[in-house]
Amino acid sequence: MTRLSTTFAQPRPALVCFITAGDGDTAANLDALVEAGADVIELGMPFTDPMADGPAIQSANLRSLGAGTTTADVLRYATDFRARHPQVPLVLMGYANPMVRRGPEWFAEAAAAAGVDGVICVDIPPEEDDALGPALRAKGIAPIRLATPTTDAARLPQVLEGSQGFLYYVSVAGITGKQQAQIESIEANVARIKQSSDLPVAVGFGVRTPEQAAAIAKVADGVVVGSALVEICGEYGAEAPAKLRELTSALAAAVHGARQEQAA
Amino acid sequence: MNSPNSFRTQPDERGHFGQFGGRYVAETLMPLVLDLEREYRKAQADPAFQAEFDDLLEHYVGRPSPLYFAPRLTEELGGAQVWFKRDELNHTGAHKINNCIGQILLAIRMGKTRIIAETGAGQHGVATATVCARFGLPCVIYMGAEDVKRQSPNVFRMKLLGAEVIPVTSGGATLKDAMNEGLRDWVANVHDTFYIIGTAAGPHPYPEMVRNFQSVIGKEARAQMLARTGRLPDLLVAAIGGGSNALGLFHPFLDDPGVKMLGVEAAGHGLDGDEHAASLLGGSPGVLHGNRTYLLQDEDGQITEGHSISAGLDYPGIGPEHAWLKESGRVDYTAVTDAEALDAFQLLCATEGIIPALEPSHAIAAVKKVAPTMPKDSIILANLCGRGDKDIFTVAERLGVEL
Ligand SMILES: Cc1ncc(COP(=O)(O)O)c(C=O)c1O
Numbered sequence: 001m002t003r004l005s006t007t008f009a010q011p012r013p014a015l016v017c018f019i020t021a022g023d024g025d026t027a028a029n030l031d032a033l034v035e036a037g038a039d040v041i042e043l044g045m046p047f048t049d050p051m052a053d054g055p056a057i058q059s060a061n062l063r064s065l066g067a068g069t070t071t072a073d074v075l076r077y078a079t080d081f082r083a084r085h086p087q088v089p090l091v092l093m094g095y096a097n098p099m100v101r102r103g104p105e106w107f108a109e110a111a112a113a114a115g116v117d118g119v120i121c122v123d124i125p126p127e128e129d130d131a132l133g134p135a136l137r138a139k140g141i142a143p144i145r146l147a148t149p150t151t152d153a154a155r156l157p158q159v160l161e162g163s164q165g166f167l168y169y170v171s172v173a174g175i176t177g178k179q180q181a182q183i184e185s186i187e188a189n190v191a192r193i194k195q196s197s198d199l200p201v202a203v204g205f206g207v208r209t210p211e212q213a214a215a216i217a218k219v220a221d222g223v224v225v226g227s228a229l230v231e232i233c234g235e236y237g238a239e240a241p242a243k244l245r246e247l248t249s250a251l252a253a254a255v256h257g258a259r260q261e262q263a264a
Numbered sequence: 265m266n267s268p269n270s271f272r273t274q275p276d277e278r279g280h281f282g283q284f285g286g287r288y289v290a291e292t293l294m295p296l297v298l299d300l301e302r303e304y305r306k307a308q309a310d311p312a313f314q315a316e317f318d319d320l321l322e323h324y325v326g327r328p329s330p331l332y333f334a335p336r337l338t339e340e341l342g343g344a345q346v347w348f349k350r351d352e353l354n355h356t357g358a359h360k361i362n363n364c365i366g367q368i369l370l371a372i373r374m375g376k377t378r379i380i381a382e383t384g385a386g387q388h389g390v391a392t393a394t395v396c397a398r399f400g401l402p403c404v405i406y407m408g409a410e411d412v413k414r415q416s417p418n419v420f421r422m423k424l425l426g427a428e429v430i431p432v433t434s435g436g437a438t439l440k441d442a443m444n445e446g447l448r449d450w451v452a453n454v455h456d457t458f459y460i461i462g463t464a465a466g467p468h469p470y471p472e473m474v475r476n477f478q479s480v481i482g483k484e485a486r487a488q489m490l491a492r493t494g495r496l497p498d499l500l501v502a503a504i505g506g507g508s509n510a511l512g513l514f515h516p517f518l519d520d521p522g523v524k525m526l527g528v529e530a531a532g533h534g535l536d537g538d539e540h541a542a543s544l545l546g547g548s549p550g551v552l553h554g555n556r557t558y559l560l561q562d563e564d565g566q567i568t569e570g571h572s573i574s575a576g577l578d579y580p581g582i583g584p585e586h587a588w589l590k591e592s593g594r595v596d597y598t599a600v601t602d603a604e605a606l607d608a609f610q611l612l613c614a615t616e617g618i619i620p621a622l623e624p625s626h627a628i629a630a631v632k633k634v635a636p637t638m639p640k641d642s643i644i645l646a647n648l649c650g651r652g653d654k655d656i657f658t659v660a661e662r663l664g665v666e667l
Contacts, residue, residue: 051448098566150294155294
């Protein structure tokens, strides 16, 4: 069992929390997320051109790069996290260019050495994934793919082929940020994906409040929250860990309890 | 690398030019670019589509553009004969309109009702706003806030033409950031929006499609040169931002072994520093904006800002076909500095009575260097891809003249 499969094997849905590496005190922020109940950590690798991200995560990328964050720093955050939290799955999320700059094998090797469990690369679709995906799998790292409302039935098998860890269902056709999808559409799409795959499905994009998270947790295996947490990092600086703890606790309670409420 | 039998059969069915090109986009966009490719293939096979394209180019854009022998510049340089393909005489003043006509016809064919585009110098934005007005479609132009300042006449033109111009403040607030914003808009409005990319870059099929629409330049020039001189030119020269005017000129000649080609990048303040926009000569391969190509980037793969006096060349990437043509050795690439381009700008004004845009001024600067080294019976054909009206403020400032 990998850390990811152990987490998703639990009967309760998982809370997946995203922040951008190097935006504020990363170690303190990550600890706050874990202590408040995050089940999986997604650590964003900053990139100058985050094309799929809305204003909140764009700004986080630029703050991090402005503070001088390098790929070596991101890997160090991962290594240190793994030492402090041996059981919590850690996923790197980012864009192709920083990941392939020194070669996909180099990146897979370095990420594996840092204790990373999975990698989400936003802009390498299955059609172009003949180098990074195989390199990651060879090192025991799960390549986590994205499916979207525009991923139709004909395309879905291609997306699933070679995917590991979990499938990230992007609930809105758009960028990260504030728009929200209708829960009916999320439910139908998650059901559609689950017919074709045994992978756990986590749903993200536009999830901000415990209420939204609870609604999604009823129909999916995991809920991803990003922009709302990243905004806290941007707004509160040194006070961010306390504020992250607050929101994450509420989200965790909502996600973990979603199905009990349903059963009751 | 072994020479292929033909240099004109790229890309392959996955949109790859050798190791370059491809479709590096988020999953949300992937079904769209696949759909775009299918629709483009159908349009290519439809004689009515080609006929409408040709008709608009002739009667709306003003094609064919003249092929012009520049006698005084030739005499001044004292070597090869210098000829120009006069695409600055097109409606809207640059080659950009050729591509916009093709793409808006495709958008209409696909039933799209809203057009978006990115622009750097504003020429592609103006050309897009123009075709949107012509066909009555709403138009949103993303333009880096820095470029909005540098190119205010073009911003006003776009607004006159009915476009909404959205200044982009993220990143360095120039062309690459405008392109990011265009991609973000497209992802969020996939159902009704067509993204008219302005150069031979972006995810497949854009590099191929833009090249094909721009190839009218080279097809005309080849026929015109044969008709006028009975022979083909010895050397083609064109400036390169993303590479569309250069590919438009070069592509129809790629399988003529006697025709050499020179692509001219912007060396800004010089290739020895960081202040340039020469992705091929001063960059390295990577992935940005949907394709694998040469990029200006640091050791971590972060994209660095280009610099050029010319806003239209100030892009940290280059179309993937140029990356392949460079590696295959078929096309040579060089770079000229801001100062050299400015000299060439003035030289063309003084010798030929033509005010060129700062982008083709880079090509003219390269011509100025190579023409004297070539025999007098040889022929250089340079692409005069834009006129300089938009640049007079920049040039005045550089020359210390107050307007
Ligand atoms: C007149 C002119 N030439 C050249 C360019 C550079 O683009 P490309 O390399 O695609 O021709 C631009 C871009 O704005 C332009 O306006």
